[in-house]
Amino acid sequence: MLEYDSANRPPPVIDEFIQLVRYRDLIFLMVENILKNRYKRSVLGIFWMLLNPLLQTIVLTIAFGTMFKSSLPNYAIYLLSGLLAWNFITQTTQYAMSTMAYGGGLLKRIYIPRATYIVAAVGNGLINLLVSISSLVIIIIFLSHPITVAWLFLPVSILILTIFVLGFALLLSTASVFFTDTVDIYQVLIQALFFLTPIMYPASILPAELAQLLTLNPFVILIEIFRVPIYANHLPDSGLIINSMLLAFITLASGWILFTSRADQLAYRL
């Protein structure tokens, strides 16, 4: 028989995980519903997911493609592969934060695991990423860019990104519940970071001092780990793999610990 004893439960770090597993069907349903709601009423349906990055790439390629013609052949592929990783990170974290800050009302009405919304947001972002990869493939075929065995590394890259995004979303969502302007501050920071990360331009155009500073930007290695197998057609070097894995796991661990240790206060704060 089920028992609930508030004075006698596993530590929050473990308890939250157990509860999430118990409520896994809720997470799947939430992801399904987000997707259904978003695309049900539009005529083009799921094709919006494909069309959106395609249009974005076309516009930016027309604008900047000629500028990097010599250093970046097949600019569209360089751009879109970086953009997909970037969008996955930023859109998912923003979405997770806003569902927590504005849509978390359910958490104070009925018991569900506190991280449900965040995990569902990451699941939704992951599906968006996978769908947009197919629009990337369309461009690759169109430009007859080679697809090599390096693509086999891509699932690992996506896994690293997902682990990072989940941890980052947990950190940001906790902050956004305690300080509602976190959402706005993050928005501004992201806009600045977009131009400080080599997505639209090659890292080689930066002066040496600036390139040094770039190593402090954690997004750089996350974009790279995803872009290298697609654009450069070789495996990421071992340093890049280790660094990005470390970054992802440390982010998830700290996000998970912070979130679960504050989870009990969420119903009071929301």
Next chain:
Amino acid sequence: MMNNTAIELNNVTVRFRIPHENIPTLQEYAIRWLKRRSVSYSDFNALNNISFSIKQGETVGIIGANGAGKSTLLKVISRVIRPTQGRVYLRGRIAPLLELGAGFDSEMTGRENIFLNGAVLGFSRKDIAERLDRIIDFSGISDFIDAPIRTYSSGMVARLGFAVATDVQPDVLVIDEILSVGDADFQKKSAARIFEYNQNGSTILVVSHNPASIRQLCAYVIWLEHGHIKMMDLVDDVINHYSSLLP
């Protein structure tokens, strides 16, 4: 602890912290910190050292003025908030009828929402699929089950929520205000179901402002005032005292 205890609270305190000024943003917080002005808080105990124990199968009413702590008590029992101090113990599955249709998504159909609401209540998809027909049947809105919930009347939404939440007999049933779900027919049907569950051993917890309906349904009553238990006894004793204080 007796073996047939359904709910037990030991010295439960729930404390809310109320900041004197409103500082929900990091910006405000930073400004205050720079000015070396600390943020002042005051604490408010919504529940104060509450202890009681309810045996399996009992029907217990909770009465008290607005702000006495009734909702907080139900929330702490149904696990929505964790007590600041003390211990809450609950045996079995709890069905909170406070929030009928919690998690309903107005864009989705009634059928999809049965699954969603069921998952919010902790049931697996497979569970719900097996009981889907029975739930739709009880709700009495099978003609509209594939229409989006936004097209439903509030009565229909509540009926669907009630049907999902009570489809399986819970060990503890928590009810806010005696149910007034849907039309007279459905009210009769839902009351009958609650009565039947109680006969079969479900513990029932009811919050109400209406002494008459408490008297009708409950054997015991907890009277809350300012987060304390003012009185807890057999229904007639408490209601007589309570009513004598009402104007």
